[in-house]
Amino acid sequence: MLTREQQLYHDYLVSERQYSPQTVKAYLTDIEEFLVFLENNGGFTTFNDVQSLDVRVYLNDLYNRVLARTTISRKISSLRMFYQFMVTNQFVGDNPFENVALRKHQNHLPEFFYETEMTALFDVAYQPDDALWQRNAALLEFLYATGARVTEIATLKISQLDFDQRLVLIHGKGNKDRYVPFGHFAAQSMREYLTTLRPELTAKKVHDVVFVNHRGEPITAAGITYILNELMKRSTLTGKIHPHMLRHTFATHLLNHGADMRTVQELLGHVNLSTTQMYTHVTRESLQKNYRSFFPRAKK
Incomplete structure (x- = not known):
């Protein structure tokens, strides 16, 4: 109470x-x-x-x-x-938490997938040996294409999708909405899922939620995590996957391909630029490529 x-x-x-x-x-x-x-x-x-x-x-x-x-x-x-x-509101006189300082720590880079690793995941997602493969492919495509949080994807409704402009309206944290573009592959997989598998699963259900489970009910964040880990197990990759890794991957790949920090901030729905700056790391391939290209004694 x-x-x-x-x-x-x-x-x-x-x-x-x-x-x-x-x-x-x-x-x-x-x-x-x-x-x-x-x-x-x-x-x-x-x-x-x-x-x-x-x-x-x-x-x-x-x-x-x-x-x-x-x-x-x-x-x-x-x-x-x-x-x-x-x-x-004068309920207390002082704030005992005002000057609390946390211990210093080393900054840890966010976990993300290399582009070749994403290809390995997509190869598995598009294999038709799973009855729900169309949903799984669309789910993976949209998590990667939009950088959305797992809760934002779990609550995504069909009315938020604009296929003509390839934009999705995402209802973010703190009731903050943002528009995020999505590409050809995400659009194609989503259309296929919405016109074939989803109508079958939701035949006896009435709701507008995009991603559903095998009973046609709105999928949960835990359900999404389970699906991604099943894809991981069937791929050539090792380890576990959590949905936020795809958000990290989205931001990392955008920056590595030349996107500016402000754009990534807007797409991720970050209020402060400082939050986005944790993505200023680069992949090993980009690091090596830039070093070989620009360091004067890197080549003979």
């Missing part, structure tokens, strides 16, 4: 910030986890009684759980924002 402060914060996130239900849930979960930690470590009295020492102990606990730095950063950011809301 939410406290009065949590309920007011919930209403603020929904009505004023207009965050999506998933984002609101994530923020409230971060707050609830902090309260549970306090309860298990001396007890929680009021939000006003939380001190910087409590915050440091909690931060140390997060590190001991070997969470990803991005996860820890998000949790602390959530709590900092919550306390700022309470300070603004």
Whole structure:
């Protein structure tokens, strides 16, 4: 059960910030986890009684759980924002999360596929030995062609597709919409899926969601992850795949082929350019090619 402060914060996130239900849930979960930690470590009295020492102990606990730095950063950011809301509304006097600094870390490059690896995945996706191959091919094409998040693809509706202009309207995080172009292969595979397999699967269903499971129901993010990993197993590639790797691949390949950072930012739906700048890495092939082309002593 939410406290009065949590309920007011919930209403603020929904009505004023207009965050999506998933984002609101994530923020409230971060707050609830902090309260549970306090309860298990001396007890929680009021939000006003939380001190910087409590915050440091909690931060140390997060590190001991070997969470990803991005996860820890998000949790602390959530709590900092919550306390700022309470300070603004005079529920508490100070924000104990205001000056929390995370440990320094090495930057890790996002995982992505090389172009030859994407070709290997497409080769498997287009093999007609799977009854749902048309859906799987269209799904892989669209994830790669648009760089969309898995939740954006899972909730994609037919009405958001414009085949004449080859544009898709994507409903992004924070209720922010963006138009993203898609190419010939994505358009072709999507048309084939929508005109053949999907009508069969949804014969007894009434909804506008593009991608469906074998029962004709809207596919879930977990379902998409499962499909991609099945394609991975059948390919010549090793390891596991997560949908965000295709988003990373989309951005990486655009930049490697000359797209500017601002364009990639718009296509990905990033609010801040700094978020997009993690994609300034280049593939090994591009790195070697540029080195051989431009370094004066790289060639005889």
